[in-house]
Amino acid sequence: MMIKTFSLGADLTINRLGFGAMRLAMGTFDGPPRAPQSGIAVLRRAMELGVNHIDTAGFYGRGAVRANELIRTALAPYCDDLVIATKVGPLPGPNGVPSEQATPDQLRGLVEADLRSLALARLDLVYLRVGGMTGPGGESIAERFAVLAELRAEGLIRHLGVSNVDAAQFAEARAIAPVAAVQNRHTGDTELLAECEEAGTAYVPYFPLGGGGGPLDAERLGKVAARLGATTAQVAIASLLATSPSVLAIPGTGSLDHLEENLAANDLSLSDEDLSDLRGQRGGC
Incomplete structure (x- = not known):
């Protein structure tokens, strides 16, 4: 049975299926802004469906529509178990x-801006x-990561x-400070x-449904989805969690319908046969 929670940093228990906030404010980085009320509705419904991990960033937004402000408007004051992750x-x-x-020397200002926009005393x-x-x-990241380590201290x-x-x-x-999570494009490394498994570090793929030029294998996903009576998006998410x-x-997502579809993947169970098909490991005609 798939374990559905993860202990982030050994002290924050979160559901492994969370929510990425990038598409709340816009469909793409260079696309037009979405209506703010749509994002607010999506966030509130996500909480109702059990999400307690939101991934955001101060640079998620277009014009006056910003993901952090939508999160604050929709959810503050926040539930005690909600974990908000941001990136600078x-x-x-x-x-x-x-x-x-x-x-x-710019990183402190970015962290302080996230604190203000999210109305938090600590991120x-x-x-x-x-x-x-x-x-x-x-490139080396030591000097920049050391700044964040100081802010943590x-x-x-x-x-x-x-x-x-x-x-x-x-x-x-x-080597500078404990790392609770790695967020990379996919699980190919x-x-x-x-290393993350051994260290107790979360591994968080971004574009989990293939956005940003990273197409999924639609044929394999479709085959398993048809067998399970699920959507390809649900199978993609369940497969990722099974990794x-x-x-x-x-x-x-910025859509309530897509939100419901995505989070229903939490109840999808993949068999060994399903996983073999998804990984292209089964032989035969």
């Missing part, structure tokens, strides 16, 4: 898309998001994470995933 590092470029990186989890939309690696942050990193960057961060007990899923 990316800065908007000339076109408003987060294409630049903050320097170490549960802050990721240092490294690089752009390309793969991880190729001051009590502004409870737990730290890193995003879009390789094994060397993960090790670099862990099996060695890093194994490892350390994996958390954060599918995001």
Whole structure:
């Protein structure tokens, strides 16, 4: 039976199926803003359906519609068991898309801005998001991560994470302060995933439903979905959670219907046959 919760940082019990807030304010980074009331309704329904882990960022938004403000408006004062994760590092470029990186001396201001926009005295989890939309690696993160470690020591942050990193960057961060979560594009880096399992670190794939240019294998998903009477999105989420007990899923949406569909994956049980089909391990005609 799949374990449905995870102990984040050894002291915060969260449901492994959470919610990603990027699409609350806009469909894509360069798309038009959504109606704020739609995002507020989605957030409140997510809480009713048992979500207690929301992944957000100060750079999620278009114009006056910002994910953090929607979260505050919809949910504050917050339930005691709600964990809000945010990420800092990316800065908007000339076109408003987060294409630049903050320097170490800019990170405190970004953390303080998230505290204000979310109306919190302490952030549960802050990721240092490294690089752009390309793969991880190729740069040191020590100086920037050390700034976040200082803010954690001051009590502004409870737990730290890193995003879009390789094994060397993960090790670099862990040498400075405990790392409670890694947020990478997918679970393809099996060695890093194994390191997270051993360390008790959550592994949180972003774009879990294949957005951002990462298409899913629709044929395999469709085959299993038809057998189970489920949707391909539900099978994709259930398959992700079956990868490892350390994996958390954060599918995001601005639609109530899609929210209901995504969260129903929590009750989907995949057999060994289903998992073999999804991984392309079964032979035959």
